[in-house]
Amino acid sequence: MPTSKKKKKVLVIEDDVFLRDIITRMLDSHNYHVLQAETGEEALTMLEKEEPDIILLDIILPGIDGFEVLREIKEDNHRKHIPVIIISNYGEKEHIEKGRALGAEDYIIKANIYPQELAKRIHEIIDGSQS
């Protein structure tokens, strides 16, 4: 659980409404402030104004794919510092390597975990960096 008074912000980029809803509820119950985006384009637009503490990114998205979104985030000087966790049901070695190469912090296969593990991982990354 985050210890600071101000809630940490998580941007969830996921096109599956059902999954996005469950993730959001779970993160909410872990005291995170959740921003939601259904497409890569929506997320990038949001990122022009918002600065989340961490981003959960699906790869298969309706418009531009997650890798493209990741590339643009890491090319943006004002946003490249934000850790990105890829959440995808594709998980062949080449996808994981590509994600890591583009700067993703982690690559998680959704079907193999429960949502709480996402919260745990987020906590490790953004709350672990706190002294």
Added chain:
Amino acid sequence: MGLNLNLFIVLLAYSSTFIFFFINGKRKTRKMQDIIDIKEKRLKSTSRLLIQKNFELIDNNLRLQMLLGAKTDFVSIASHQLRTPATELKWGVQYMLEGALGEYTKEQHSYIEKILVSVNKMIHLINELLFFVRSEGDITSMKFVPYPIDTLVYEVLTQSSEHFKNKAIITSISSQFGQKVVPIDIELIRIVLTNLIDNAFQYTPVGGTIRIETKEKNDAYCFEITDSGVGIPENNQHEIFSKFKRSKQAMHANPEGIGLGLYIAKNIIDKHKGNLSFHSTTEGTGTTFLFTLPLRASVEKKEDLRLL
């Protein structure tokens, strides 16, 4: 005058005979030439036929490869696609079990739990399918690289130990092979090691032991893993590498398993021209699985189809 006539007749006879043989010889030569011509024609048409068959073989081979590739792609894509509704089920059901949508009766709760077990089994099957399709792939799609295989062993052991840490199993490893390299397809051998090591953890009771030994022997890399687990009943041993076959003990120890792990492992080791074997008793001495890998890659190259 008579002498001249005789001489003439003799000369005529000789020259006739000579001419006769000459003409006959020519005829024979022509006949032989004809025979040679015919044989040559036949040879040419047979050659043409062979070339045509060669092309058909190449064509079929390509088609088969395309089909295999298409099959692999299809299974891969379908398996990945299946993960999404499976995830929805898994997360949705778990959300219900947490009571976020209200409390359930004991019976309702129990049923919903059973559904979750089923969903996880399905996800496990999808994962195995993905492994399966990778290992069934065309041998030419494997990438052999000289790699310090014991590094991989340590990696997988660390991962599995973490995954099964609740079982408090004591593991030990004797890596006599060290940092030497072996030509392997790294990801496929990782699958083999994961299968063997996870199996050892899976079928060893809490507080048991697992021992791994690696060494070089007879110009090969040798990997041995011994557990203190339930053992494999003798009447199941002949089926150990078959698809989908599981002993009662296995089903009890790991209800979610589907019996593909060892089939896949054997497939991969075979493709590396190695050997996978085991010995086991149910008398409490556990099971040992061992595989060898040649230190030199001697994988058959695809035969070039030679054209005439």
